[in-house]
Amino acid sequence: MRWRRAAAISAAVVVGLGMLSSPAVAVDAPATRASVPRAPSAADGGGIDARAAQLVERMSTAEQAASVVMGHIPTTDPTALASYMQQGFGGFILMGANVPEDGDVTAVTEALVTAAEPLPLVAIDQEGGIVSRLGADTYPASTSLKTQPVAATSAAFAARAALVARSGIDVNFGTVADVPADSASFIFGRALGADPQSAAERVAAATTAQEPVVASTLKHFPGHGAAPGDSHHxxxxxxxxxxxxxATDAVPFAAGVDAGASLLMFGHLAYTAVDAAPASLSPAWHEIARDELGFDGVIVTDDLGMLSSSGVPAYADPVANAVTALAAGSDLLLMIAGSTPDTAGQIAAGITAAVEAGTVPEDRLVDAATRVMALRLQHTAATAEWTLCPECEPVG
Structure with missing residues (x-):
């Protein structure tokens, strides 16, 4: 019962959060999904990866294309959400418009997963503090954690992960690994450290705390710190x-990868000495992530709608951006800003056409779909009871 131990570890950490001066997450309510280990054990023989490959092999190209898209529509209506996900998307990201007035998103997350097996990924940006979708998250965030002992980051993100998972969400785009030395940077308040080493220590701590419970994400690779400006515009x-x-911006990302982060989010940032294109569209940066950092998880783009909002004519078409990102090496294509209920489907259709035309190699799509499917399989399990586990070994 490895998943029960994982849930209990987080619960045990949450119960002992008196030092944070924040209310503890309730641990006796049922979660809508089980908390499971991020990767198969040695005894499993890589069974999840093999099963993922089998499932993807049985898919049509169109189904594979839809499975690498993470879409969004701004509603809390369960019928509309369930209908939207019937298109076969690999995931959905919750934004503010998906959070009901009472803050309880469980009906929303349940609607999102009713139409598919394995379950699609449900993601959220729950950094805490400045970027926080769940109002119940009153735990310390980057604004204060960057000046507190590393243990405070571990405790806060353990609590945050429990809250996210208890809401039926299994992916948190919540760990900002950027190193903005300039306090005027728009990302400064969201970063976990103002220098490479302090950021690395807290990024590793946040990753280690979250991974037993939710799939954590490092963002925004290769780093906002060196590239001034807001990539939303x-x-x-x-x-x-x-x-x-x-020697600088890579350090926190390397620490997070070593700590076992499940996802790596690529930013729309141009490091022109490496590639004139934004990293999210750059084969060179994808190779660096895989070969130098040794990242073997799911590479997800930052919101592709941000590229369209940049005002650069070459990036005006979100479908073309998605096809380019997939060809460059991204596995999961995120689309939010400027999208309509049809946009994610148009992206899937564009990917299908590109593969059929040979613009994107078929094996690139298969590889991306398999990585995403493996992450989905890790989160498809029976419901977990968020209770203390007396027989489990102590935290740490």
Whole structure:
């Protein structure tokens, strides 16, 4: 019963959060999904990966294409959400418009997963503090954690992970690994550290705390710190060299990868000494993530709608952006800003056409779909009871 131990570890941490001066997450309510280990054990013989490959092999190209899209529609209506997910998307991201007035998103998350098996991924940006979708998250966030002992980051993100999982959400886009040295940077208040080493320590702690319960995400690779500007409205750029990056901005990402992060989110950032294109569309940066950092999980784009909002004509078409990102090496294509109920389906259709035309190699789509499917399988299990587990070994 490894998943029960994982849930209990987080619950045990949450119960002991008196030092945080925040209310503890209730641990006796049923979760809508089980908390499961992020990767198969050695005894499992890689069974999840093999099962994922089998499922993807049975899919049509169109089904594979839909499975690598994470879409969004701004509603809390269960019927509309269930209908939307019947298109076969691999995931859905919850935004503010998906959170009911009472803050309880369980009906929303249940509606999202009724139409598919294995269950699609349900994600959220729950950094805490400045970026927080769940009102019940009153735990310390980056604004204070960057100046507190590393143990405070571990405790806060353990509590945050329990809250996220208890809401029926299994992916948290919540760990900001950027290193903004300039306090005027828009990302400064969201970063866990203002220098590479302190950021790395807290990023690793946040990752380790979340991974037994939810799939954690490092963002925004290769790092906002060196590239001034807000990628929601432009393409921030820097002339920082690859060697300079390795010694600075790369450090927290490497720490998070080593700590076992399940996802790596690529930012729309141009490191022009490496590639003139934004990292999210750059084969070079995808190779660096895989080969240098050794990241073997799911690479997800930042919201592709942000590229369209940049005002750069070359990035005006979200379908073309998605096809380029997939070809470059991204596995999961996130689309929010400017999307309609049809946009995610159009992206899936565009990917299908690109594969059939040979613009995107078929094995690239298969690889992406298999990585996403493996993560989905890790989260498809019976419901877990969020209770203390007396027979489990102590936390730490």
């Amino acid at each position: 432009a393409i921030p750029s820097t002339t920082e060299t690859l060697d300079e990056w390795r």
